[in-house]
Amino acid sequence: MSSQTPSQDLRKASLTASRNARPSAHTIQHSDPTRSPHTPLSRSVSGLYGSPGSSFRVDEDNLLIFDFGSRYLRAGFAGEPAPRCEIGYGPDSWRRVGDYRQWDLGCYPGGKGNRDGEDWGREYELWRLLEWEGGEMGVVEDRVERLVRECEGRYLLLDGRSKRVTLVVPSGLPRPLLNVVLKGLFEGLQAATITLMPSPVMACVGAGLRSALVVDVGWFETTVTAICEFREVECRRSIRAGKLLHEEFSNLLEEELGKSEQQIKHQFGFEEVEEVMTRVGWCRPLNPPTTEEEINSKIINTTLANSETYTTLDIPFSRLADPAETALLGSKTPKVDIDDHDLPLHQLMYTSLLHLPIDIRRICMTRILFTGGVSQLPGLKRRVYQELDALVAEKGWNLVKNYGSATGKKRPLRERSANLPTPSTSPLEVHAVKHIDRDHSSSISTKDTPTTLSLPPHLQPQESDPISEKLSRLTLSQSTTTPSLTTAPTKPQICILKTLGPWAGASLLSNLRIRGASSGKGGGVSKYVFFCCSLAVYPQFRRG
Amino acid sequence: MSQQFPYTYYSCSCVDTPTSLLPLSRKSVEARSSSDEEETTFDPRSSRANFSLYPLEHLLYCTECHQMRCSRCTTEEVLCWYCPSCLFEVPSSTVRSEGNRCTRSCYNCPICTSFLTVNLLDAPTEAQRDAEQPPGPFILSCSYCNWTSLDIGIKFDKANNITGQLQRVRNGGIIVPTPKERENQAERLLRKQPNHEEEEEVKSPLEETPAAQAPPDADDFFSNLNSFYKSQLADTETSAGPAEFNVHSPSSIQRLLNLYSTGKKTKRGKPKPMRESLTTAEGLQEYSSSSEEELIHRLATSGWEATTSPSQRSFQERHPPRFTSDLRPTATLLRTKRSKRCKTCRTLLSRPEPKVNTTRYKIKVLALNNIPKVSIRSLNTTPQSLLTDLVTISSSMQQKEYTTLHPLMPYQFLLTLTNPLFDPIKVTLATPTTTPGRVQTRVTILCPQFDVGANTDVWDDALNSTSSQNNPKRKSAAPGLSVASPPDNSDGKQAEAGKIWDKGRNWTSVIVEVVPGVLPGTPAFVGEGGEVREDEGVVECPVFVKVEYESEGLGAGETPERVRMVGEGKEKREVAFWCVLGVGKIVG
């Protein structure tokens, strides 16, 4: 083991020192000053590598949390509120060692690439769909390994103790990618074990909840995952996410550049566009007050290529809310043109909620969580909330959009809540759910694609499968313990809560686990098992 | 242009081993068949190649495996942690408890990342300057961009322990509890909670915020949640025994229900799952649209300059803010000294002195001293004289020679192999006739097989050269100079196939003929058109180098005297690797 070697070296060193010292008295005196100040000191340090007591054994490991997003890698230690580093993937992570072109004068980062081409932003992503289909996984592997090494070398600065990694992954992560990431961690970090945690569930943990509707507005896609009792019940996707927003922002910048009086020819680089997007992008409320339109704000584009001087570009503040309208909310797209794969955020959430079993919907409605980088866009949460609220008010929770001639049969599903089975709390059922879980999660994975509704929606039996029945009974029993959020109104209100994010959730969970396990009592451990029983399908990997 | 032309990159042998945990077997594979090599021509243009190509100076050498070792096929161990600013060595226990940043008073500017200094706020009076401890207040200030901690409303009472003082204060001078205190506070709040559960349900969560004067930030919520989860775990452990019978506690309710449900008593030991957090004290964060409105208003009124740039955001320790007024000074990141081992056989390859203020190494086995150095330069250029002091001018002139290669014109380059070993080596070079990729450059090595002399003593060489060579000036005196001063071609020497160009003590030069290909987008280009991608005009020739030599099986420690003795203990060795020669750039 590599971790053993420093202490061994020291031991060897001190051994040889004492052997030399033995023969005569004066050599002892001579060798004394050389070894006396150092050896005890380094001994105590090297004692960290040994095992002082088995009860502290767990604490000795480095508990690490890794979260590979599609644009950023977050890594840090369990029990800390935030990752130690958040490394963005950029062109640098593609370059050769010794290639210092980013330091070249006149080299503008991210300035290259045809914006309409497929390669736009390619360097800033860790993977793309075509890679794991086309077998180009080798590059991803190399990059992951380099990222892990860089992250350890610059930020984590790990000592020789064994490393146990918790990896936060989206549950729909393709298997080849997962393999690559696991390999990168085992190889680059020499990790002893890796535990996988699904990121929506971790977002739930990071909010202190057991159930939620997790809306992850990421780079490639927005996923809406319904979590009930730490289990993924349903997951829907839409391509309205960061990448589309980014494209809209670069359109906007080009239009504004064309409008400005200065006749500058300039092609906006990827990073340039992203900077504008993250610095001053925002999102309007549903019915914006007119006063806000008047506020104009100056945008200063620090770098316009071909010109050494800094040129500024003035953009009205209200214009900066337009990309979000087009890209995320689809308010400019006619409804007929909207497909299942590009539902606007609020409609995606509404559809998700609509197709949930009614009790889970009740729970999830009151616990909506936003994660993902794009959800930081100012005003987005407010807008989505308003849109969703309006949508519910307009349509209710009716799966059938148009009854046609059969209008008389219309019966609000909401009434069903009265007919639900009486709550019963029994540990047996808790137990049962645990066993079912495995099949259940596999059924989720088949549901992953957004367009698998083969039956017409009104024909779909809502509570036919035994799992959801179990779940709903279970959650009802839960609701007795969480009265303030669930039971009070007959008609639950949509409510957004904040989460610390998947990374922090995993950090909390991994930290808990130590306490639970080291306390040595059965209660803690078994509760932990239940706490993350939904993770049963996410195995722990070991080296070798 | 990634580097100054010409350059050489070496492909580390770990590139085609599927898992570097397995023993490396490349050497034997390559020795077996040369037909395989042609099929697997190294493509410097492939996206993976970037991850296995290194300049020779970056590579180490394993004397056990007889292979070069890159950062990917070595393992690292941290020897010591230190702060690059105050050069203070940080023990590993402190790194573990306090994190990866300097905990003394080393801070970086959040705007421009240069080091901050602690200064007196007001210019000290004469009396104060004489005083042992000048009275405060102090500020952190950046001498480069003039940022001071006053910009975020923070002053310090003492000049030392800035970290401790910063922990207690938020931007704007708001005093907050330190993380430790916060955790204790959160736990205290939770402990008294079960008794008042009913009242607290009625209360709005915000009313019971622990630090009333400051709104809780993400760290507060984290510690609240953390202690909530911990208390939930502790709760079930205690409730398993015959504890107090509190009707209001959820665990008791469950036990009551268990009493009335039939046939399930046996499962009573099963703990109830923990509940959700309900209040701010338990880490529940409510969303309010007013905070977003406020944010947008601030954005609209303060504009672009008030927001943080991506680089400033990523430089923050955690929770990167949107506005510059929310930036925090960043404690300096610690650095490490690391020893490196071969991943395959665990041999120590490099070990620096563990003291902070030396840059010396106890062990460092460089590839430079064990692998023949392959270098290339244009034959037409006059060699860069070592004596010239107009380096910049001459190098830019030379660069032009390399960066203006015309398509379909033959160019001659001088490929020189320098032997760092104490044994003479036999070199076999191989290169694909055309470079891979769309721009097909023809490459011909005129003499692919030759010998290179041993790296013997300089004095031996001097003695030999006077006896055997007519023109000693042309020959290199020292190994370091050999590459820089090969002969010029003023004597009208013609390149001939199968013959070496020139030879010195431990170096040999051969001619490489390069005919640059046609760039896409130009009329002469045959094939699928399109734009020229970045770096596509760069001519990089992959060259396979096979080196054979006989050496004593003792490893690196052998002396030249022993090597020269012809004995029984000789061992045949073979080193083979791909390298990439960057010869220049094609003009369109």
Ligand SMILES: [Zn+2]
């Ligand atoms: Zn390597």
Ligand SMILES: [Zn+2]
């Ligand atoms: Zn320091």
Ligand SMILES: [Zn+2]
């Ligand atoms: Zn500064």
Ligand SMILES: [Zn+2]
């Ligand atoms: Zn080795």
